[in-house]
Amino acid sequence: MSETIGFLLNDTARLFRRAFNARTKHSGITALQWRLISYLKRHEGIRQGPLAELIEVEPITLSRMVDRLVEAELVERRADPTDRRAWRLYLTPRTGAIVGGMRDIADALTEEATEGLSAAERAQLIELVERVRANLSRRECGKEPTKETM
Amino acid sequence: MSETIGFLLNDTARLFRRAFNARTKHSGITALQWRLISYLKRHEGIRQGPLAELIEVEPITLSRMVDRLVEAELVERRADPTDRRAWRLYLTPRTGAIVGGMRDIADALTEEATEGLSAAERAQLIELVERVRANLSRRECGKEPTKETM
DNA sequence: GCGATATAATAGCAACTGCTATAATATTCA
DNA sequence: TGAATATTATAGCAGTTGCTATTATATCGC
Numbered sequence: 001m002s003e004t005i006g007f008l009l010n011d012t013a014r015l016f017r018r019a020f021n022a023r024t025k026h027s028g029i030t031a032l033q034w035r036l037i038s039y040l041k042r043h044e045g046i047r048q049g050p051l052a053e054l055i056e057v058e059p060i061t062l063s064r065m066v067d068r069l070v071e072a073e074l075v076e077r078r079a080d081p082t083d084r085r086a087w088r089l090y091l092t093p094r095t096g097a098i099v100g101g102m103r104d105i106a107d108a109l110t111e112e113a114t115e116g117l118s119a120a121e122r123a124q125l126i127e128l129v130e131r132v133r134a135n136l137s138r139r140e141c142g143k144e145p146t147k148e149t150m
Numbered sequence: 151m152s153e154t155i156g157f158l159l160n161d162t163a164r165l166f167r168r169a170f171n172a173r174t175k176h177s178g179i180t181a182l183q184w185r186l187i188s189y190l191k192r193h194e195g196i197r198q199g200p201l202a203e204l205i206e207v208e209p210i211t212l213s214r215m216v217d218r219l220v221e222a223e224l225v226e227r228r229a230d231p232t233d234r235r236a237w238r239l240y241l242t243p244r245t246g247a248i249v250g251g252m253r254d255i256a257d258a259l260t261e262e263a264t265e266g267l268s269a270a271e272r273a274q275l276i277e278l279v280e281r282v283r284a285n286l287s288r289r290e291c292g293k294e295p296t297k298e299t300m
Numbered sequence: 301g302c303g304a305t306a307t308a309a310t311a312g313c314a315a316c317t318g319c320t321a322t323a324a325t326a327t328t329c330a
Numbered sequence: 331t332g333a334a335t336a337t338t339a340t341a342g343c344a345g346t347t348g349c350t351a352t353t354a355t356a357t358c359g360c
Contacts, residue, residue: 004260004276005260005263005264005272005275005276005279006163006166006167006170006181006256006259006260006263007185008276008279008280008283009159009162009163009166009279010163010166010167010181010182010185011205011206011283012159012163012279012282012283012286013156013159013160013162013163013164014163014206014207014316014317014318015206015283015286015287016155016156016159016160016286017156017160017317017318017346018317018318019286020156021318021319021345022318022319025319030345030346031156031160032160032345032346032347033345035157035160047308047309048308048309049307049308049309055161056161056164056165057164057346057347057348058347058348058349059308059309059310060309060310060311060347060348060349061346061347061348062309063308063309063310064310064345064346064347065345065346067310068344068345080308083307083308083355083356084308084354084355084356085307085308085309085353085354085355085356086307086308086309086355087308087309106156109156110154110155110156112285112286113155113156113282113285113286114155114282114285115285116281116285117278117281117282121278122155124274124278125155125275125278125279125282126154126155126158128267128271128274128275128278129155129158129159129162129275129279130158131266131267132162132263132264132267132275133158133161133162133165135262135263135264135265135266136162136165136166136169136262136263137165164346164347167316167347167348168347168348171315171348171349172348172349175349180315180316182315182316182317183315183316197338197339198338198339199337199338199339207316207317207318208317208318208319209338209339209340210317210318210319210339210340210341211316211317211318212339213338213339213340214315214316214317214340215315215316217340218314218315230338233325233326233337233338234324234325234326234338235323235324235325235326235337235338235339236325236337236338236339237338237339
């Protein structure tokens with residue numbers, strides 16, 4: 001009983017990913033790649049570190065996702081002119097061609113997933129989950145800054 | 151906007167896993183292994199197939215999780231006397247020793263994750279997410295409406 | 301300038317996840 | 331009985347995720 005919420009969120013998220021992936025198999029783009037792309041669309045030129053922070057994954061996780069997207073010619077790494085350690089990320093023209101279809105699929109899936117929920121319930125769902133996320137997110141940061149200070 | 155719920159659920163679930171894993175690193179048991187164990191506790195002797203269906207993962211996913219748990223001597227595979235293809239799963243004595251600690255951690259984490267939510271809000275959160283999960287779950291099978299939970 | 305420290309990204313390792321395919325066994329039906 | 335079909339579990343492959351290093355570069359303190 002106790003950890004129901006954690007399990008439940010995990011299950012639901014997994015089913016969401018699975019449903020999305022099943023619908024986009026043909027395009028070769030996964031749910032999580034789509035997520036990265038749709039963030040990147042609004043932040044072109046961002047560096048990997050800040051993007052990782054934005055979508056709250058570890059830098060190495062992002063790095064590997066970018067590897068695959070570069071391989072698929074959907075994302076482009078350009079050297080940062082002011083910092084030779086860093087990359088700046090851009091979408092390629094090829095991305096534009098598929099974003100529309102992805103968005104339609106995502107919209108349809110969201111609709112299906114929330115079928116039977118009123119507008120008010122959907123809003124409340126988002127609000128409640130966001131509060132949980134904020135709780136968990138805050139907790140991560142609050143412990144990071146001091147690590148070896150014993 | 152469109153797919154916010156999907157992204158949001160995914161993020162929150164990931165943060166949940168991460169927080170859990172950070173707290174149980176010492177035990178070597180991950181959030182998802184704990185989940186499997188806690189289901190198994192209530193269904194000892196179950197076969198892999200039905201357990202996979204219960205926790206809604208693919209059989210092969212479950213198979214590999216069981217591999218690791220067997221390796222860690224937390225789960226035991228015993229041949230099914232009536233079907234030589236099948237295994238029946240049991241917890242080992244070693245499992246009992248760690249379940250208590252895990253449950254405390256899970257409880258504490260759930261509490262932290264839902265901090266600031268009233269009892270009514272927690273209940274509503276669970277109810278709403280469950281409805282989303284049911285929508286997605288139903289859509290996967292399309293034929294087996296065997297969702298008796300709730 | 302130079303050494304210490306911090307930051308950006310990546311490598312190795314391991315766990316979770318699912319798709320497609322396959323092996324072994326069971327069941328069904330002709 | 332024997333062939334066709336279904337079920338149970340696993341193998342190969344690939345993507346996601348994070349932990350702990352490591353490399354390369356930048357910045358800070360002296």
